[in-house]
Each structure stands twice: as structure tokens, then as C-alpha cells.
Amino acid sequence: MxxxxxxxxxxxxxxxxxMAMLFYLPRLFIYHRENADTKAFTDIVEVQxxxxxxxxxxxxxxxxxxxxxxxxxxxxxxxxxxxxxHAKLLALVFLLAYHFSLNxxxxxxxxxxxxxxxxxxxxxxxxxxxxxxxxxxxxxxKPF
Ligand code: HEM
Numbered sequence: 001m002x003x004x005x006x007x008x009x010x011x012x013x014x015x016x017x018x019m020a021m022l023f024y025l026p027r028l029f030i031y032h033r034e035n036a037d038t039k040a041f042t043d044i045v046e047v048q049x050x051x052x053x054x055x056x057x058x059x060x061x062x063x064x065x066x067x068x069x070x071x072x073x074x075x076x077x078x079x080x081x082x083x084x085x086h087a088k089l090l091a092l093v094f095l096l097a098y099h100f101s102l103n104x105x106x107x108x109x110x111x112x113x114x115x116x117x118x119x120x121x122x123x124x125x126x127x128x129x130x131x132x133x134x135x136x137x138x139x140x141x142k143p144f
Contacts, residue, residue, distance in 0.1 A: 004074060007067050014063035019132055021057035022095070025049060025102050026125035029109065033121060036113035049106050061099055081142070088138040095131045 028049050035041040072078060078085045108115050137143065 004071065007070055007074075011064065011067035011071065014060055014067055017056060017060035018064050018099075019128065021052055021060060022099065022102070022128040023125070025052055025057065025106070026121050028052065029105060030118045030121045030125070032109055032113060033116065033118045042113050046110060049109075053103055053106060057099065057102075061096070065096075083144045084138045084142040087144075088135050091131050091135050091138070095128065095135070098127055098131070 028045055032042060032045045032049070035045070072085075105115065
């Protein structure tokens with residue numbers, strides 16, 4: 001347990017990086033969709049989407065999951081201290097599904113830049129915000 005707080009500090013750095021990708025990639029999809037007929041623009045934004053997801057999103061997601069999982073392994077008493085971690089893990093299932101959905105959308109927009117609408121992406125962009133608010137309240141306030 002002596003290094004538990006080092007893992008927790010790494011966990012906080014990891015999920016901040018992961019959330020940065022989850023917040024910003026849908027923004028790129030909005031610009032991509034709004035400039036779908038400008039190939040010079042879509043060629044550049046496709047590279048940005050790829051690098052943001054592969055080089056920041058994926059490593060940060062794994063670092064968050066592994067650091068969180070390690071803390072669960074080291075501190076199993078968490079599950080008997082109320083339902084807050086169960087509720088957090090349920091929200092994390094949706095956050096992970098959202099993560100993989102962004103990669104599926106990214107791949108679709110490579111061949112179909114007119115996929116969905118920029119309004120749809122603006123709404124979809126709010127999902128990780130709502131999940132993050134719920135997750136942080138669960139783990140910091142531990143309401144139940
Ligand atoms: C599968 C992924 C994750 C797992 C297994 C996990 C698990 C954990 C565990 C076991 C703790 C320590 C709790 C304690 O000792 O009280 C923790 C702390 C925390 N987690 Fe996660 N977590 C995950 C993802 C996330 C994500 C995505 C966020 C943010 C959106 C997040 C936010 C936090 C916060 C704010 C803390 C508390 C930090 C503190 O007490 O200073 N976690 N997490």
C-alpha cells in the first residue's frame with residue numbers, strides 16, 4: 001500500500017489525458033463534417049483524428065484501466081464500503097463503449113465524410129462530460 005498513492009496520482013494523470021481525447025475528438029468530427037466537401041481540409045483532419053485517438057487516447061485509456069484495476073486489486077475493501085465504486089464501474093462501461101464508438105466513427109468518416117450531422121456530433125460530444133461528472137462525484141463524494 002506504500003505506493004498506492006503513486007498509483008492514484010498516475011491514475012489521475014491518465015484519466016485526464018484520456019478525457020482530453022474523449023472531449024476533443026468529437027470536436028474534430030464536427031469540423032470534419034462541416035468541411036466534408038473540402039478535401040484539402042479533410043486530408044489534414046483525418047491525420048489529426050488518427051494521431052489523437054491512437055497516440056493519446058489508446059495509451060491513456062489503458063493507463064487509466066490498468067492503474068484503476070491495480071488499485072481495485074490492492075484495495076478490495078472498496079467494494080464493501082458502499083455502492084459508489086459499483087456505480088462508477090457501470091459508468092465506465094459506457095465510457096469505454098463511447099471510446100470505441102469514436103474509433104468506429106473515425107473509420108466511417110474516412111470513406112463517408114458526410115456521416116451524421118455536425119449537430120448530432122455536438123450532442124454526442126456531451127456524453128463524456130455527463131459520464132465524467134457522475135464518475136468524479138461517485139469516487140470523491142462516495143454518496144452511497
Ligand atoms: C476502468 C477504469 C477505472 C477504474 C478501474 C478505476 C478505479 C479507481 C480506484 C480503485 C480508485 C481509488 C479509490 C480509492 O482508493 O478511494 C480510483 C480513484 C479515482 N478515479 Fe478511477 N477508475 C477508473 C477510471 C476513472 C475515470 C475514467 C475517471 C475520471 C473520469 C476516474 C476518476 C477517479 C478519481 C477522481 C479518483 C479519486 C482520486 C482521489 O481520491 O484523489 N477513474 N479509481
